[in-house]
Every structure is written in C-alpha cells, then in structure tokens.
Amino acid sequence: MKSSLKKKIAHSVGKAIFDWKMILDKEKILVGISGGKDSQALLNILFSFKKKAPVDFEILPVHIDAGFQDSFAEDLGQYVEQAYGPLKIEYKNYGILAHSLENKENPCFLCSRLRRNRLFEMAKEQGCQKIALGHNKDDIIETLFINMFYAGKIATMKPKQSFFGGTLDIIRPLSYVEKKDIVKFAQSLGLPEFRNNCPSADRTKRTEIRQMLEDLYNHNQNIKGNIFRSLGNIVPEYLLNRQI
Numbered sequence: 056m057k058s059s060l061k062k063k064i065a066h067s068v069g070k071a072i073f074d075w076k077m078i079l080d081k082e083k084i085l086v087g088i089s090g091g092k093d094s095q096a097l098l099n100i101l102f103s104f105k106k107k108a109p110v111d112f113e114i115l116p117v118h119i120d121a122g123f124q125d126s127f128a129e130d131l132g133q134y135v136e137q138a139y140g141p142l143k144i145e146y147k148n149y150g151i152l153a154h155s156l157e158n159k160e161n162p163c164f165l166c167s168r169l170r171r172n173r174l175f176e177m178a179k180e181q182g183c184q185k186i187a188l189g190h191n192k193d194d195i196i197e198t199l200f201i202n203m204f205y206a207g208k209i210a211t212m213k214p215k216q217s218f219f220g221g222t223l224d225i226i227r228p229l230s231y232v233e234k235k236d237i238v239k240f241a242q243s244l245g246l247p248e249f250r251n252n253c254p255s256a257d258r259t260k261r262t263e264i265r266q267m268l269e270d271l272y273n274h275n276q277n278i279k280g281n282i283f284r285s286l287g288n289i290v291p292e293y294l295l296n297r298q299i
Contacts (some may be wrong), residue, residue, distance in 0.1 A: 067229075071228055077215055077228060078112055084113065084115065084226075090118065091189070091249070093189030096241050098114075098116055117142070117174065123150050149165075183223075185223070188227055191232050191233065195230060199286065212227065214230035233279070
C-alpha cells in the first residue's frame with residue numbers, strides 16, 4: 056500500500072475520532088461487520104488505531120446474517136478470526152421478512168431497522184458503550200439526498216449519534232474518508248470479496264442517488280467537498296421553517 060494513502064486515511068479517521076470524541080478510555084465497542092469493503096476496512100483501521108491510541112478500548116466484531124441463500128457468514132467468520140480474533144455471528148431472517156409480499160415496497164428500510172435494533176440489543180447484552188459502523192463520506196452525502204428526495208426532509212447520518220439518553224452511541228470513524236480511498240485501501244491489503252446476496256443489492260434508491268452524484272462529481276471535482284462542508288455550514292434563516 057502506498058504510504059501516502061495509508062497516512063491520508065489514518066489522518067482522516069483520527070480527525071473524525073478527535074472531532075466527535077468517538078472513543079474514550081476503557082470503552083467496549085461493537086463493530087458491525089457486513090462483509091463489504093467499508094466494514095472490513097473499518098475493522099482493520101480500528102485494530103491499528105488501538106495499538107497506537109492514548110486510550111485503551113475493546114473491540115467486539117459482530118455480523119448479522121440476514122437469512123438469504125448462499126450465506127458467506129462462515130467464510131467471513133473464518134477470515135476475521137484469523138486476522139483479528141473471533142467474530143460473533145447471529146443468523147436471522149430479517150432479509151426474508153423484508154422481502155415478503157407484505158413489505159415489497161421498501162425492503163431495505165425494514166431490514167436495516169431490524170438489524171440496527173438487534174445491534175442495539177447486542178451492545179446492551181455485551182456491555183458495549185459504542186456501535187461502530189463503516190459508513191463513509193459518500194454514504195453521508197447520499198443519505199442527505201435520499202432524505203430530501205424520498206422523505207421530504209433535510210437530514211443525514213452524523214459521525215456520532217447518541218441513543219437511549221446518551222447511554223449508547225453510534226460512531227462512524229470513516230465519516231471523513233471517501234469511498235474511492237477505502238476501495239484502494241481494501242485492494243492494497245488484499246481484503247477478501249464477499250458477494251452481497253441480497254436480491255435488492257443493485258436496485259436501491261441509494262444506487263440511483265450515487266449514480267446521479269457521480270455524474271456531478273465528474274463535471275466538477277469540488278462538488279463533493281462543497282456538499283459535505285455545507286452539512287456543517289447551515290443558515291437556518293434561509294430555510295423554509297416558519298418557526299424561525
């Protein structure tokens with residue numbers, strides 16, 4: 056791996072952790088592992104960060120199998136255990152429920168909600184104060200447009216979000232890292248490929264938004280950075296909120 060890319064990603068992750076106070080001493084962090092490049096890269100980075108960090112924290116990798124055929128959970132578990140240590144795997148039917156006839160309009164929303172709720176439960180069961188997810192800068196931007204186009208609101212994922220009165224936080228250490236750099240990082244490490252076995256994987260609203268944004272980025276390389284900065288540069292007086 057080129058040292059420049061490694062330093063760039065390490066700097067971005069360190070800045071996100073510092074800016075949002077993501078990791079404190081003696082915490083136990085549940086890390087959601089989907090099998091994709093983002094979550095695998097996140098796990099690698101967190102274990103590297105743990106060796107150098109001024110705080111001591113524990114990492115618990117977790118994978119929730121959604122119940123589709125051709126599961127890769129066992130192969131993923133073997134890889135993670137060899138590289139880092141045990142992977143806690145839970146087999147659920149969330150994907151099957153989400154793609155039932157009663158819920159065919161929006162399977163991704165239900166599956167995501169069920170998996171997130173189970174992660175909340177597992178974090179409580181395991182004594183974890185944080186849940187780390189592999190969302191990156193591109194995911195945060197895409198979520199903004201998904202909410203505007205399909206939910207009629209201006210909102211996105213934050214690098215750190217508190218739940219249950221502040222007793223549990225979701226953290227996203229890759230929030231300042233672009234997807235393209237994560238892909239290069241994963242390739243340089245030779246991280247394994249696990250095929251997404253969800254039948255809706257290539258036909259989601261996120262895929263449509265991503266293509267739209269890529270077309271814009273190709274025309275102007277400053278657009279992605281400007282959109283991301285705008286999320287922290289809000290001018291309420293120029294929004295259509297009647298209470299202001």
